[in-house]
Amino acid sequence: MLNRLLSNDFPRSRLLGAILVLLFLALAFQPFLIPGIKALNVAAKVLVFIVLVASFDLLLGYTGIVSFAHTMFFGIGAYGVAIASSRMGAGWGAIALGTLVALALSFVLALAIGLFSLRVRAIFFSMITLAFAAAFQTLASQLSDFTGGEDGLTFRMPEVLSPGFTLSETPFLGLVIDGRILCYYLLFATSTVLFLALLRIVNSPFGRVLQAIRENEFRAEAIGYRVVVYRTISSILSALFATLAGAMLAIWLRYNGPDTTLSFEIMLDVLLIVVIGGMGTIYGAAIGSGLFLVAQSYLQDLLRLASGAVAGLPWLAALLSPDRWLLWLGLLFVLSVYYFPTGVVGRLRALRASAAIRAPFPPAAPAAASPPTKSMQGDYVENN
Amino acid sequence: MSENLLTLAGVHTHIGAYHILHGVDLAVPRGQLTMLLGRNGAGKTTTLRTIMGLWRASQGRIAFAGQDITQAATPRIAGLGIAYVPENMGIFADLTVKENMLLAARGARHARQMDDQRLQWIFSLFPAVEKFWNHPAGKLSGGQKQMLAVARAIVEPRELLIVDEPSKGLAPAIINNMIEAFARLKASGVTILLVEQNINFAKRLGDTVAVMDNGVVVHAGSMRALAEDEALQHELLGLAL
């Protein structure tokens, strides 16, 4: 049963398994564990990011495509719900319609991008997506009649999901179950289902082919896989999941604007989470999201304490100033690419020699040990 | 004649978590051609790479011309007068054949400054090098690349020439040329260390021989002695030469 749910892709490390179970339980009982709006907001964001990051990992870690336009789909999902809800008024119909239209739009765009990506070199592609993402964000703020421009859209959700709604006045386990809590559990369920679906996809025969294409596109084509088709499907799938994540975010925030879902900063966060968690492991998305968002939300508080402690040393205090939280995040970023090339998940798995299990993808050997030999990776010279 | 230009004593090499060489002892006598034989995966390539400093020896000592090079950096090792042809040929695919050659000619800043006489000799051995002089090296055929790799190693005189499987993929006519080239080089005083699977090659050229298995040298001696002792061949290489 668990086997089927996890698509036979077990954490393969006791510690990793324990962390995942802990994360799951923490998210499942969050409203009862830590009271307060801030904690609930962080937890909800973790749920959304698990889906968003996992969908990006399908593209980056499994297919080897570096796209900076992923937030575009995230934004489309959020705008879908936002525009439908603000035009049609609060209601499930608006959510459903908005999500569907967004999915359709994402599908078309991802298809176009997927086909386009084959015309240009991989590295070109990532720079081009960067330009596109920027243009799309500008477009979203230009179409202000639709999107509310820079200011974004504030809208309402169906009664049951609104903070004003309460299930019953009597607290359950010390907590009054209001619309916000219900909304949280809606996200929780959606996130769990989508996560398991992605886990299944990467462990399907299709997922394996994606990895083969990532490793050696030329050879994959030569043994009979139509790279175009697989790549395009992967782009589309990852776009669709990101769209759903966007819809989830909009439902939770009851607000959407260009900075909220389309900004480059979000893209950076997503990249960072993938790296910290471990590329090419869907579990990494979950762990990374958990770690990163909690750190991000409480980093400033932490820094405030730290800079207070070293107030005597002006230089250090300036560096530790809570205003410079990004500095530390950037440092974390660099260090994790440096020291955790395989992320938390890769590290934990490596702790345990995985020889006994039929593990088709043990973590790659540390990059430092084997300098890249051109004949084994990258652009293949077709002759011979 | 029996002075050793290169000696390895008890060399161990680790690659990541793997322990590949388990104490290699090897002596390459000056002015002679030494063959390094052994089945696939015996550790021949690893030995050569360790000599060049491309892997670090974790134990043991490597000396070249009286100098300890165990911990030296690759450029310094090469600078002492060693030319190396790696197993994967190390062709710079995006550069032209000419540029590949020019890089190996350390003294020359332009193609014009390369030793023309020597070039002509190389062209006569490996006609493809001349024919594709201005073509990107990546477009060469497999055998042509192999020719370029060897040509590049001999573009300037060096004291020691280390070659990993020079004959693979070459047509018989070119193999002959290559054997000829190594013989000439040896005659001019160059010391040569070859890893080779082609038995004719080994028998015709080898002065001394070392056979590796499982990361150690299991036999060392003169080529002639090995060639005459069929039982030993069977034991070491699983075949008769």
Add this chain to the structure above:
Amino acid sequence: MSNRKDFDWKPLALVPVLALLVFPFIGSPSTWLTLTVAGLAMGMIVFIIASGLTLVFGLMDVLNFGHGVFIALGAFVATSVLGAMGDYTNSASLWQNMLAVLPAMGVAMLVAGAIGLAFERFIVRPVYGNHLKQILITMGGMIIGEELIKVIWGPLQIPLPLPEGMRGTLLFGDAAVEKYRLIAVVVGAIVFGVLLWTLTRTKIGLLIRAGVQDREMVEALGYRIRVLFVGVFMVGSALAGLGGVMWGLYQQNVVPQMGAQVNVLIFIVLIIGGLGSTTGALVGALLVGLMANYTGFLVPKAALFSNILLMMAILLWRPQGVYALSK
């Protein structure tokens, strides 16, 4: 590069062709001249800020998303240097101004180069040969760099006034050309010339390109590639610093985010030019500069997307950019 027997003129010809094509739509010759000269000069400035990245990418195959930080750094250093040389900048004599601007450029290039050294050592070195990691880690580097600039110079916008003698316009009939842009053309031409010469006339270019493909082999040939890589990266960073000074003086103010702001623009230039080609970067920059002015004048709504449209059009013509390196 040396097997470029016959030079490919087509991309270079695009620039005058574009200028001539739009002429009938603009109508007035003086307006056309103003737009064209301003656009070309803008292209030169863009070329200067992009040149360092082209160099680093073309030779070392390192995609430095943190390039923008060096641009910002150069500009901030310039504010400090020029701020301390008020006498020279307030003078109306161009020569006096030069005495302030040239040292500012020099110091900016030195500082950017030195920081480039550290950047190479701590950020880029572990990820040579791996584009994905390069993208990630240099982005991390960019965040850190930007924040450090804020720590040193503060998060505020700092004015960087153009020295007196470089202000104003020169009139050609009814067409006006800013003096500063002409200065930029000169600087850009010098950068272009030096780069091209180093890359095509010396062995350094060859060595580095070879080192990118197979670093071990270059070392086995006896070259200390690491030193070369560091050197090239430093030069690339220094050029970015120079670009920062030029850009800062053009904008006359600097903000820590300025590097990130020009990143997309530089990438577009590089893509149009063909990754790593210096001539390509020049053509790309000139085209971008012209296109921006022409669309800005003719169809302002489209100006926002003019770069992207231009890039798409070029990629449809040559998917690898106008001057693709052999690949």
Add this chain to the structure above:
Amino acid sequence: QAKEIRIAHVYSRTGPLEAYGKQTQTGLMMGLDYATGGTMSVGGRKIVVIEKDDQGKPDLGKSLLATAYSDDKVDLAIGPTSSGVALAMLPVAEEYKKILLVEPAVADSITGDKWNKYVFRTGRNSSQDAISNAVAMDKPGTVVATLAQDYAFGRDGVKAFRDSLKNAKIVHEEYLPQTTTDFTAGIQRIVDKLKDQPGRKVIEVIWAGGTPPFNALAAQNLKTRYGIDVFTGGNILPAMAAYKQFPGMEGATYYYFGIPKNPVNEALVAAHYKQFKAPPDFFTAGGFSAAMAVVSALKKTNGETGSDKLIAAMEGMSFDTPKGKMTFRKEDHQAMQSMYHFRVKVDPAFAWGVPELVREIKPDEMQVPIRNKR
């Protein structure tokens, strides 16, 4: 001892508007200090300010405000820096039924169609900016071309400006992308439209953040070549460095430390010089005004912080600020305030072009429309 009065200040401590946000915070603290006579308490209750960094992100601002109201139990909130953040925050104030005093976000809709009764604003809105500029230049025989950023703020600003011009005539509206760095084409278009017009020729620049077009305009020597003048609003001091190139440029500003003559402003300038060895700026004055508003309201309620009490106290309330007297209009809770028609003088002692007062534009000279629905 009575319970403390908790105030949240949600603003951009970091992010693109970091510079503005920090000024507001400085002004707010100075203002509270001044208004409470250095005691930092009203009606025996201590005032505590809790800072929250919205990083310029609306979603974050929204959740921070909710956190402040519910977890931190603040009595009222001040901020934020950006209009986008403010608009996302408005419904939160309504949900929690607590006051949000907007400062310095400028979008009209904050006190317009997105307004709710918990929202007050001490900052000026875009209309006030635009109208004051119109009032400053509105003379018969003037032809105007506007130059603004192509997004809602720019377009709304031009619209408000156009609506309040009575005598001058707009002949061209040029909108450029927010991120424009090369203004050649835009200026060329304006020049082509203006240069052959009769009468006084003016370009009205409505520009916020980014790279303003002043350097480009100055470089073109429009005054000598075509007799074209440039008009614009005020800005923070570093941005006014560019004004140095326009001696004689006119416009209307929200605040410049040398302009208003009143005790409150003198106190602000003195305190600021004392602490920072520099004059207060645009947003410092705003923060100070917000503090004055809060303390005045609390004094009226005697330190009580019930939202209904506060609203009752604040509607129609007048209070002193560095800009003189402001009044919260009953209808939409927008603070009515003076603006200043200035002319730039170049003074080598200052790093920026110094705006000198031409005349104070009193609130009743500006018909600021009421756009909210109650």
Add this chain to the structure above:
Amino acid sequence: MSQLATRDLTVRFGGHVAVNGVTCTFEPGTLTAIVGPNGAGKTTYFNLISGQLKASAGTVTLGGRDLSRASASQRTRAGLGRAFQLTNLFPRLTVLENVRLAVQATRDGAHRRGLNLWSVWNDHADLLARADAILAAVAMKEREMELVSNLPHGDQRKLEVALLMALEPQVYMFDEPTAGMNHAEAPVILDLIRQLKADRSRTILLVEHKMDVVRELADRIIVLHNGTLVADGKPAEVIASPIVQEAYLGLSPQDASAQHVALSHPNPAPRGGGLPS
């Protein structure tokens, strides 16, 4: 019977004609060796047949079906399988996974060639079993869990052949399968090729420079020289022909009688000048 045929197959690179109007048919049940000097166009010919390169002119047909416009993957699925001269594998996947992917690639039906998004990969036990069997056949079973990038060169060559086996094509194209393989290992591959030969429905093309191997295995030899097909026939005849003797084996006509010596004990035939002093 599915017969492979090329007609006027030509490819130009700039001015250089690498394969020049090669017309040839290959019958099932025969092993054809393709020999020729380095750079003669053998690999390029393979590339044209298997679709890695687009021909400038000419056609490729398999069993009468025209494949000239088909992509490489389509041709593989139509039954053209090929191994590469320079190893070209999935370096960061395990040996087993490399083979399993190849097995899966041509399986239709339930496997849908891997276009199956909703089953778990190791549910398909039949594929794994097949991959295991192939690895056993090339004597690599004990290394199946290793990453390909860690394999020594010789084992990578064997894996290259294993991947071709896994495709079970109609036409097997081997490009110097034993290059860089030692004398203990090469027989494993040669045995495999012999077994394939026994299956009379398969067509086998073999590029090989080792003449003893060619002589033993080939039913027929064709010779390419400068991209042109210059000889075609029974091994003994072809090897004896002057063009092979001279252009390929590097023997002057006088040496022709001593060819068997040359083949097993290559005789240096110095050309050009000696090493300059």
